[in-house]
Amino acid sequence: MATTVQDAPAAGLELDVRNAAHRKHPWRWLSALVVLVFAAQLVKMLITNDNFGWDVVWSWLRAESIVRGLGITLMLTVVAMVIGVVLGVLLAVCRISANPLLRGAAGLYIWFFRGTPTLVQLIFFYNLSALLPKLNLGIPFGPVFASVDTNTLITPLLAAILGLGLNEGAYMAEIVRGGLLSVDPGQREAGQALGMKNSRIMKRIILPQAMRFIVPPTGNQVISMVKATALVSVIALSDLLYTAQSIYNRTFETIPMLIVVCLWYLAVTSVLYVVQSFIERHYNRGARHQAPSFWDFLRIRPKGSAA
Amino acid sequence: MSTAVLQARGVRKSFGHTEVLSGIDLDVTPGETVVVLGPSGSGKSTFLRCINLLESLDAGRITVDGRDVGYDVRNGRLHELSPNEIARRRKDIGMVFQQFNLFPHMTALENIIEAPIAVLGEGRREATARAVDLLAEVGLAGREKAYPRQLSGGQQQRVAIARALAMRPKLMLFDEPTSALDPELVGEVLATMKRLASAGLTMVVVTHEISFAREAADRVVFMDAGQVVEQGTPEQVIDNPQHERTRAFLSRFL
Ligand SMILES: Nc1ncnc2c1ncn2[C@@H]1O[C@H](COP(=O)(O)OP(=O)(O)O)[C@@H](O)[C@H]1O
Ligand SMILES: [Mg+2]
Numbered sequence: 001m002a003t004t005v006q007d008a009p010a011a012g013l014e015l016d017v018r019n020a021a022h023r024k025h026p027w028r029w030l031s032a033l034v035v036l037v038f039a040a041q042l043v044k045m046l047i048t049n050d051n052f053g054w055d056v057v058w059s060w061l062r063a064e065s066i067v068r069g070l071g072i073t074l075m076l077t078v079v080a081m082v083i084g085v086v087l088g089v090l091l092a093v094c095r096i097s098a099n100p101l102l103r104g105a106a107g108l109y110i111w112f113f114r115g116t117p118t119l120v121q122l123i124f125f126y127n128l129s130a131l132l133p134k135l136n137l138g139i140p141f142g143p144v145f146a147s148v149d150t151n152t153l154i155t156p157l158l159a160a161i162l163g164l165g166l167n168e169g170a171y172m173a174e175i176v177r178g179g180l181l182s183v184d185p186g187q188r189e190a191g192q193a194l195g196m197k198n199s200r201i202m203k204r205i206i207l208p209q210a211m212r213f214i215v216p217p218t219g220n221q222v223i224s225m226v227k228a229t230a231l232v233s234v235i236a237l238s239d240l241l242y243t244a245q246s247i248y249n250r251t252f253e254t255i256p257m258l259i260v261v262c263l264w265y266l267a268v269t270s271v272l273y274v275v276q277s278f279i280e281r282h283y284n285r286g287a288r289h290q291a292p293s294f295w296d297f298l299r300i301r302p303k304g305s306a307a
Numbered sequence: 308m309s310t311a312v313l314q315a316r317g318v319r320k321s322f323g324h325t326e327v328l329s330g331i332d333l334d335v336t337p338g339e340t341v342v343v344l345g346p347s348g349s350g351k352s353t354f355l356r357c358i359n360l361l362e363s364l365d366a367g368r369i370t371v372d373g374r375d376v377g378y379d380v381r382n383g384r385l386h387e388l389s390p391n392e393i394a395r396r397r398k399d400i401g402m403v404f405q406q407f408n409l410f411p412h413m414t415a416l417e418n419i420i421e422a423p424i425a426v427l428g429e430g431r432r433e434a435t436a437r438a439v440d441l442l443a444e445v446g447l448a449g450r451e452k453a454y455p456r457q458l459s460g461g462q463q464q465r466v467a468i469a470r471a472l473a474m475r476p477k478l479m480l481f482d483e484p485t486s487a488l489d490p491e492l493v494g495e496v497l498a499t500m501k502r503l504a505s506a507g508l509t510m511v512v513v514t515h516e517i518s519f520a521r522e523a524a525d526r527v528v529f530m531d532a533g534q535v536v537e538q539g540t541p542e543q544v545i546d547n548p549q550h551e552r553t554r555a556f557l558s559r560f561l
Contacts, residue, residue, distance in 0.1 A: 184408075186404060186406055186408040187408060187410065189361055189404070189408065190402075190404065190408035190409075190410070191422075192359075192361060192394070192397065193359055193361065193397060193400070193401070193402035193404075193471075194397070194398070194421070194422035194426065194470070194471070194474060195394050195395060195396075195397040195398030195399075195422060195426040195474065196394060196421075196422055196425055196426055197390070197391050197394045197425075198390055198391075198394070200425050204421065204425070205410055208412050209410075209411065209412055283412075285412050285454070286411045286412045286413070286414075286454035286455065286456055287411070287412075287456070
């Protein structure tokens with residue numbers, strides 16, 4: 001020890017961290033090796049096990065019925081998410097409003113839709129006619145202006161959209177509320193002091209900043225929603241999963257058809273992942289931390305880290 | 308009403324059971340620079356925030372340019388205004404905050420043009436041209452595209468001043484504008500404020516910078532425990548205070 005301390009100044013100030021030897025990462029390389037071995041095993045099984053039925057998978061992957069089922073799945077995802085986001089923003093604004101009635105109503109809504117299973121809500125909307133044979137538009141205990149048979153109005157598609165969308169609204173409300181609360185109150189005050197209206201402050205100042213906190217969990221929600229739409233197969237709506245099921249009920253090629261389904265879900269969620277990373281970058285304008293790039297997971301030595 | 312830009316009469320404000328303002332009277336005439344001194348917790352910020360109604364008053368009355376910010380007078384009585392009407396009346400009162408409160412997702416230029424476009428209905432080109440001039444005026448020519456995080460504290464506060472000036476306010480409120488700054492950055496902000504004061508802007512400035520009060524103030528107001536203890540010229544209040552509480556406060560700056 002003593003010698004190193006004495007040596008240090010003698011070693012000279014001409015040394016430069018620029019030329020320092022990088023720390024070795026033997027464990028990283030070893031674990032990479034282990035992962036590679038397992039990956040090789042997996043690939044071998046995928047190729048040599050005939051039960052996967054890759055030829056069947058390939059022939060069904062772009063079959064018209066499957067693509068139509070995928071279309072229904074995507075349409076449901078988009079419509080339910082749009083309903084969910086719009087409803088979520090409204091509910092979140094109600095939740096933090098000064099009006100106690102609005103706060104209570106929004107709280108009750110969120111409590112109910114988060115507290116009961118999505119599957120049950122779906123079946124419930126599908127069977128709404130058992131509870132309300134007719135839907136009326138009018139004044140309670142007063143005149144009725146319009147009336148419609150519930151079964152003609154609530155098709156399986158509408159039941160699916162209502163079930164998924166109203167449920168999503170409850171989750172989005174909490175995400176949006178968290179985002180709004182994360183914005184410094186000084187931002188609203190600065191807007192007020194400039195004479196801006198509350199609606200404009202929300203749109204131009206609070207929401208854009210809240211988006212940094214809203215986008216990542218919303219991306220999660222979209223990906224969950226893509227998969228949650230598979231629930232609608234219980235109400236006989238021919239989405240991707242229901243279509244695949246009706247095919248393998250005939251052909252008994254269960255595993256290959258499920259692989260077809262998984263491949264499509266993976267393809268869709270991968271695209272969404274890339275889209276999300278672009279949106280995150282957009283809303284990180286002016287922020288200290290940039291959102292990670294899509295390819296960062298491939299780096300052994302993460303960008304900008306000391307280790 | 309009179310020619311005063313700001314008139315405060317008997318302003319009271321409580322948070323819960325603690326009274327923070329216990330009857331404040333203050334007049335500010337056009338072009339005047341009033342510096343408010345006082346110990347921390349004496350209610351200086353609360354009073355400024357009552358002027359543009361970021362806080363509501365419990366009693367008393369404040370008018371700016373002869374009008375209540377939050378009320379209309381009808382049939383000899385004050386009637387509460389809607390939030391949108393209050394917003395419209397706030398546009399004549401600029402405010403500069405201790406923590407700057409710039410919009411971090413907007414560039415310096417976008418920070419400045421936002422309210423003139425949204426509130427005054429200025430065109431984007433007109434607002435931009437004026438914002439470029441204002442940035443030059445506060446010594447930040449060419450920094451239009453910088454985001455707040457890319458600027459030093461002193462530069463951020465000068466952008467915030469330009470942002471408030473863009474609304475052509477009749478009255479500017481400064482709440483400890485240099486208290487969040489590193490010591491070497493305080494001077495540039497105070498220099499900007501001194502220029503505004505001598506250019507005839509009507510200002511109420513809460514600060515602990517005694518030298519600024521001495522050089523720029525037309526009048527110094529000393530507040531303690533929610534009351535105006537004494538006021539007068541800088542020479543009267545700073546160099547020859549009449550009240551024990553003022554003397555005790557000022558002795559900490561010697
Ligand atoms: N929103 C609030 N809620 C409760 N108490 C507050 C609030 N704002 C200020 N106060 C209290 O009011 C007193 C005066 O505060 P302030 O006006 O900020 O004083 P100063 O600016 O002179 O330091 C302090 O005791 C502070 O804790
Ligand atoms: Mg204060």
